[in-house]
Amino acid sequence: MAIGILSLLGFQLVDSAFIARLGTAPLAAQSFTFPLSFLIIGVQVGLGIAIAALISRTLGGGDPARARRLGSLVLLTGTILIGGLATGLWVAHRPIFLRLGADEGTLTLIGGYWGPQLLAAWLGAVLYFGYSLFRAHGDTRLPGKLMVLTSLVNLLLDPLLIFGIGPWQGLGLPGAAWATVSAFLTGLTILSSRLRATDWLARHGLVAEARRSALSFAGIAGPAMIGQLMPPLAAMLAISVVATLGETTVAAWGLASRLETVSLMVVLALTMSLPPWLGRCYGAGDWAQVERLMHLAFKVVVIWQLVIGVILAVAAPWVALALSGSPEVRNDLAMLMRFMLPSYALLGICMLVVSAGNALGWPLGAMLMSGVRLFVCYLPCLWLGAQLSGVTGLAAGAAVGNALAGILAWQLYRWGIHSARFRVVE
Incomplete structure (x- = not known):
């Protein structure tokens, strides 16, 4: 899963790097x-x-027939829901981007890009639901291989569709979205x-299964979706702060966001592959195994994120040079990297706790932790830093917010494990 996620997130970073060659305005349009x-x-x-x-959980309880019914239901429901959401975002995109701070020139660039990008997002979501089904059955190899394959297809098509070949001038910014559409269709x-x-x-x-499972599915999916919707809401508020x-x-913030996801590839791989394993332990009541898994995951995340964060922070000027042709964007990007990337060691702990909470019967706690991370720790520090010291303060504020979130998440996890063990003893 880590290899697959690295390739998947890597092609998003490649998208941004190619778009950066078109100029600051197209890169800013993509960032909006x-x-x-x-979302x-x-x-x-x-x-x-x-x-x-x-x-x-159903497989852990020995009911494969129900697991098959659940698989069909969630694939159908998810495909319809994401299709409706993408349609709504296309209809309302102009007033939304205006509220985020885009000007008329940027809106013109966004207009040609946003339609194919929404189509790519819908196809990517359907593909992701298929990945989730394979992971739930213990198969992470096929999702990982397909992530690599789709990344390679996108990498090959990006320069052709963005810049063209021979006398054909290419599509510019929309070409990046059409390359992603082609890659996801292949997958x-x-x-x-x-x-x-x-x-x-x-x-x-x-x-009949829908009637039986609706409440339990909503009990997990509802808080999980609210928790997952908080980051895009926070991202909207953050981009409003950055736009000032x-x-x-x-433009630099957009590139830093891509680097963030690539840096967090091991964390993201664990948040995808660990919950099915934890769910089976939860179904069997094996809390000792849950603790062993979580402690190992914490160690891996902290060590990995500190090592990769420090290396990228030291190499920030050269990484920024490779990603952007604008000296101003490079300077801002290097500053963001130096402060933010090492702080992902503690952010990774928070992400693990939130992901594990949904598998271990703590969906409301996971949702609340997501809210606290973003709206109590991250955004206030981000805004305060930007007000006090511009780009430097923005970067430092984001780092402080990530650190606070990790500390609070660790405390939540310890409380949850203690409560679960106490209930088992009772």
Whole structure:
């Protein structure tokens, strides 16, 4: 999963690097779309969490027939929900981007990019639901391989569709979105053929299963989706703060956001692969194994994020040079990297706790932790830092917010484990 996520997030970073060669304005236009893209991702991840948790618990309880019905239901429901959300975001995109701080020139650039990008987001969500189904059944190899494949397809198509070849001038900014559409269609074609070869889906008994499982699914998916929707809302508020510092800082912030997700690849891999395992332990009441898994995950995350964060912070000027052709954007990006990347060691702890909470029967606690991380720790520190010291304060504020979130999440985890063990003893 880590290899697959590295390739998947790497191609998003490659997208931004190619777009940066078009100029600061196209890169800023793409950066304005990130919060709404994260909104779609938040909904799909929330549904994916519910898929993995419910199916893994059902398999742990020895009921594969119900697991098949659940798999069919969540694939159908998720595809329809994301399609409706993407349609709504297209209809309302102009007033939304104006409220985020985009000017008329930026809106013109966004207009040609946003339609194909929404199509890519919908296809990516359907692909993600398929990945979740495979992970719930213990297969992380196929999702990882398909992430690598789709990344390679996108990498090959990006320069062709953005810049063109020979006399054809290319599509510019929209070309990046069409490359992603093609990559995800390739992945869906392969995933569908592999899924048909399994017995993980059912055609009958879906209505009765929907009535039976609606409350339990909503009990997991509801808080999970709310928790996953908080980051895009916070991203919208953050981009509004960043926009007050100018177009150059917005462009640098967009690149830093891509670097953030690449840096967090191990954390993201664990948040995807660990919950199904934890769900089976939860179904079997094996809390000792839960603690062993979580402690190992914490150690891996802290060590990995500190090492990669320090290396990238030291190499910030050279990484920024590779990603942007604008000296102003490079300077701002290097500053953001130096402060923010090492702080992801503690942010990773918070992300693990939130992900594990949904698998271990603490969906409300996970949702509250997400809210505290973003709206109590992160955004106030971000705003205060920007007010006090511009780009430097912005970067330092984000780092402080991440550190506070990690400390609070660790305390929440210890309380949750203690409470669970106490209930077992009783």
